[in-house]
Amino acid sequence: xxxxxxxxxxxxxxxxxxxxxxxxxxxxxxxxxxxxxxxxxxxxxxxxxxxxxxxxxxxxxxxxxxxxxxxxxxxxxxxxxxxxxxxxxxxxxxxxxxxxxxxxxxxxxxxxxxxxxxxxxxxxxxxxxxxxxxxxxxxxxxxxxxxxxxxxxxxxxxxxxxxxxxxxxxxxxxxxxxxxxx
Amino acid sequence: xxxxxxxxxxxxxxxxxxxxxxxxxxxxxxxxxxxxxxxxxxxxxxxxxxxxxxxxxxxxxxxxxxxxxxxxxxxxxxxxxxxxxxxxxxxxxxxxxxxxxxxxxxxxxxxxxxxxxxxxxxxxxxxxxxxxxxxxxxxxxxxxxxxxxxxxxxxxxxxxxxxxxxxxxxxxxxxxxxxxxxxxxxxxxxxxxxxxxxxxxxxxxxxxxxxxxxxxxxxxxxxxxxxxxxxxxxxxxxxxxxxxxxxxxxxxxxxxxxxxxxxxxxxxxxxxxxxxxxxxxxxxxxxxxxxxxxxxxxxxxxxxxxxxxxxxxxxxxxxxxxxxxxxxxxxxxxxxxxxxxxxxxxxxxxxxxxxxxxxxxxxxxxxxxxxxxxxxxxxxxxxxxxxxxxxxxxxxxxxxxxxxxxxxxxxxxxxxxxxxxxxxxxxxxxxxxxxxxxxxxxxxxxxxxxxxxxxx
Numbered sequence: 001x002x003x004x005x006x007x008x009x010x011x012x013x014x015x016x017x018x019x020x021x022x023x024x025x026x027x028x029x030x031x032x033x034x035x036x037x038x039x040x041x042x043x044x045x046x047x048x049x050x051x052x053x054x055x056x057x058x059x060x061x062x063x064x065x066x067x068x069x070x071x072x073x074x075x076x077x078x079x080x081x082x083x084x085x086x087x088x089x090x091x092x093x094x095x096x097x098x099x100x101x102x103x104x105x106x107x108x109x110x111x112x113x114x115x116x117x118x119x120x121x122x123x124x125x126x127x128x129x130x131x132x133x134x135x136x137x138x139x140x141x142x143x144x145x146x147x148x149x150x151x152x153x154x155x156x157x158x159x160x161x162x163x164x165x166x167x168x169x170x171x172x173x174x175x176x177x178x179x180x181x182x
Numbered sequence: 183x184x185x186x187x188x189x190x191x192x193x194x195x196x197x198x199x200x201x202x203x204x205x206x207x208x209x210x211x212x213x214x215x216x217x218x219x220x221x222x223x224x225x226x227x228x229x230x231x232x233x234x235x236x237x238x239x240x241x242x243x244x245x246x247x248x249x250x251x252x253x254x255x256x257x258x259x260x261x262x263x264x265x266x267x268x269x270x271x272x273x274x275x276x277x278x279x280x281x282x283x284x285x286x287x288x289x290x291x292x293x294x295x296x297x298x299x300x301x302x303x304x305x306x307x308x309x310x311x312x313x314x315x316x317x318x319x320x321x322x323x324x325x326x327x328x329x330x331x332x333x334x335x336x337x338x339x340x341x342x343x344x345x346x347x348x349x350x351x352x353x354x355x356x357x358x359x360x361x362x363x364x365x366x367x368x369x370x371x372x373x374x375x376x377x378x379x380x381x382x383x384x385x386x387x388x389x390x391x392x393x394x395x396x397x398x399x400x401x402x403x404x405x406x407x408x409x410x411x412x413x414x415x416x417x418x419x420x421x422x423x424x425x426x427x428x429x430x431x432x433x434x435x436x437x438x439x440x441x442x443x444x445x446x447x448x449x450x451x452x453x454x455x456x457x458x459x460x461x462x463x464x465x466x467x468x469x470x471x472x473x474x475x476x477x478x479x480x481x482x483x484x485x486x487x488x489x490x491x492x493x494x495x496x497x498x499x500x501x502x503x504x505x506x507x508x509x510x511x512x513x514x515x516x517x518x519x520x521x522x523x524x525x526x527x528x529x530x531x532x533x534x535x536x537x538x539x540x541x542x543x544x545x546x547x548x549x550x551x552x553x554x555x556x557x558x559x560x561x562x563x564x565x566x567x568x569x570x571x572x573x574x575x576x577x578x579x580x581x582x583x584x585x586x587x588x589x590x591x592x593x594x595x596x597x598x599x600x601x602x603x604x605x606x607x608x609x610x611x612x613x614x615x616x617x618x619x620x621x622x623x624x625x626x627x628x629x630x631x632x633x634x635x636x637x638x
Contacts, residue, residue: 015393015487017602023609024579027217028249028256030263031346032224047604075394078427079602080578081329083221083345103427104398105329109345158204168347169229178355181229 005095006136009146010057010067011126012048017079018106020047022088024080031087038063040084041091045070055131057092064093069135069144072099073126076118077106083113090115096137098144098153100124111159114167119144120154184365184467185432186400188459189340193323201364201468209241210322210339212352215308216246218327218345220263225350236271237356240453243275243317244268245308246287250279251299251571253291254581261287275317277305295585298544298570306540306572309333309421309510313413314542316452319443320435321459325352330510330599332423336416337443338435338458343424363429365400366391366469370407372476377634379520380415381512381597381617384422385481387473389491397427399468404434404461407475413442414516421511422599425488434461480620480632482595485612486603494620497630503592505530505625506606507618508537509577512597515546517618521597522557524622524636525564531628535586536561536568537575544570566625579607595624 026043029036041064045057058065070089076099077085086109089097096117097110110118119137121144128149129135135146142153156163165171172178183191187199194205214222226234236242244264249257261279268276269283279287281301289299305311309330312318320338324331327349334341344358352358368387374380388395401423408416416433423431433439435458447454480494507513507521518538538544547558547568555563562568569575569585576586577598588594588607594614596606601613616624619633626636 015602017600017605019579019602019604020609023604025581028254028260028581030220030224030260032221032228047609049603049609075397075427078394079329079424079600079605081327081331081343081345082218083327083347086345101394101397103394104429105343105345105424109347112345112347112351168351169225172351181231 003140004136004138005068006134007068008066009069009071009129009131009133009135011071011129011131012053013126014073015075015078016072018077018082018085019079021045021077021085022082023047027082027084029084031084037087037091040088044088044092044094068093068095069137070094070097071125071129072097073124074100076102078103081105083109086110086113086115098125111162112168114163114165114170117156117163119156121151122154123151125151183462184400184465185338185402185434185459185461186340186365186430187362189321189323190362192321199362201362203362204359205362206357206359207323209325209352209356209358211241211243211317211324212349213243213245213308213312213324213326213331214349215248215328216250216260216264217248218349219244220260221346222327222349222353223263223267225346226353229350230354234354236353239271239273242273242353243312244273245277245305245311246279247306247308248574249580250573251289251295251585252581252583253289254583257581258287258289277311278303291583295571296569304541306538307510307513307574310514310539313337313446314540316447316450319447319453319456320439321457325349325358329424330421332428332430333417333421333510335420335423335431336413336433338433338439340430340432342430363398363400364468365402366396367402367404367467369470369472370403370405370475371472372407372474373410374475374478377480377619377637378478379617379619380411380418382478382481383475384419385483385491385615386478388422388426388483388489389481391426393425393487393489394427396423399428401426401428401431403431408433409436412516413438414514418511422488425599435459480617480634482620482630483601483615485601485614488601488615494616494630495632500614500630501593502532502595502624502628502630504588504594505532505534505621506576506586506594506596506598507621508539508575509598510539511599512618513537513539513543515543517597518543518547519557521618521622522561524619524633525566525626526552526560528564528626530565530625532625534566534625535576536566537586538572540572544572576606579605595621595630597621
């Protein structure tokens with residue numbers, strides 16, 4: 001992928017749990033079946049309360065989003081271990097979530113699947129940035145630039161190459177931990 | 183080392199591990215269910231090939247429990263995907279809904295939600311099934327594709343939830359790379375007062391440390407207060423480690439643990455050897471706090487997160503539309519008995535749903551007699567809508583025809599474990615988490631009620 005990403009951002013606040021990312025009724029979709037993977041994308045973040053979040057991440061009738069970067073507060077992805085959550089966001093075309101903090105299993109599922117870059121921010125960006133603002137994420141320098149300000153992000157460290165490789169299996173094959181696929 | 187560190191060291195073949203170390207551990211049991219199993223199987227086949235075999239048949243446990251009693255055709259299909267895989271791999275531990283190994287699961291909605299629609303192998307909720315069927319053992323490593331897998335920490339083992347990709351990796355290799363967490367110690371002294379339950383202990387603690395207060399950490403429970411608790415109590419507490427963001431919850435080993443596990447592995451013919459981990463004299467904790475159980479009062483986690491704590495006695499003005507008892511955390515026999523203690527001889531004032539965690543809980547509630555009446559009949563007689571179809575049901579919402587699901591905005595008090603917006607169905611509904619006692623007392627009055635008014 002390119003080393004910078006410029007996109008409109010979608011902003012959410014604290015404790016966006018996996019039910020808000022992909023409500024339980026859609027877990028009947030199996031992510032490894034390609035039509036069902038696409039469909040998961042169309043439902044990404046559909047569980048957000050309408051009064052707080054009048055804008056949809058994915059417009060009704062579409063499977064892809066115009067917002068490739070999600071900005072969040074504390075504890076993004078808390079709750080269930082459902083891998084459908086990072087997959088729904090990834091399937092919708094989200095490439096990175098920049099949050100004040102992440103829940104553990106969600107973070108790990110982002111890495112294992114390679115669907116998303118889960119960046120921790122130093123600032124509480126969800127109070128500074130608004131949905132629809134245009135931002136540039138610089139993967140080489142670990143920064144997010146939005147509204148003329150550049151904010152440093154915490155480097156992803158040892159998980160970065162796993163996401164770059166496209167997930168744990170590709171990474172494990174590249175590094176010889178498991179044999180290459182015949 | 184702490185209990186978690188000792189287990190991870192042993193499982194990775196090391197003499198010593200420290201928080202932050204990344205270690206490859208050998209997995210003792212991998213559990214999956216109908217919601218994440220099909221995707222896990224998909225990952226396994228995509229990555230290891232269509233003819234690949236799982237690393238060890240005796241270590242894979244498959245429990246359909248989430249979306250079972252629904253007419254949703256995709257949900258019914260997902261149970262069939264599990265069965266096909268079990269047949270192909272000849273897996274011995276599959277707790278199928280139907281008895282015919284070549285059949286298809288189809289829920290018949292015309293027969294209603296209350297009467298049982300399952301065969302002789304079906305068990306119910308995975309986390310409650312695992313110990314019952316002899317798959318939890320002290321000192322072991324258990325991974326499950328479900329965040330409440332941490333419940334098995336009650337049995338002095340390392341247990342945590344993972345995603346489909348990690349589970350697919352385990353199916354092929356029997357190993358997983360994990361980071362050793364820092365440990366927080368919760369030292370419990372004294373005994374709980376009448377009207378207070380293990381659920382109040384964990385809701386109190388999560389309120390104390392916050393909804394993300396244990397993120398990436400192990401929650402280790404120690405002290406005399408722990409040893410006075412039943413295994414069911416310990417399971418309730420370990421189950422909710424994830425609600426504070428914890429990686430796992432873990433209890434020390436004692437005679438109660440040993441007796442419980444030995445009885446069940448014998449009954450089921452599962453692996454009988456195990457090696458507990460004992461508490462070391464020297465341990466380092468990132469957090470260490472003592473709690474006096476005798477000071478705790480009935481506690482509620484208010485909408486919208488499990489850390490939003492308030493005492494039940496201060497919430498009398500919260501009007502309720504519904505009460506719910508069930509789930510891994512709150513649907514055990516002991517939970518229903520406590521609930522029934524409050525309900526007996528009275529009538530519920532609001533819609534009240536009871537979903538036993540397992541088919542064994544159903545049987546025990548029908549067998550247990552109080553004054554010549556079964557507990558089951560006592561609850562039904564009080565107006566509680568009891569279903570024999572043990573499952574996760576409305577704890578996590580599920581398909582729209584799920585028993586007890588909230589399909590319109592309403593207030594519900596629930597003995598379950600999670601209350602983020604939309605958790606039990608409609609995204610504008612509000613869920614208040616509480617103990618079975620508090621849920622029962624509130625069902626009788628129609629508003630949040632301190633159960634000590636009813637429990638002597």
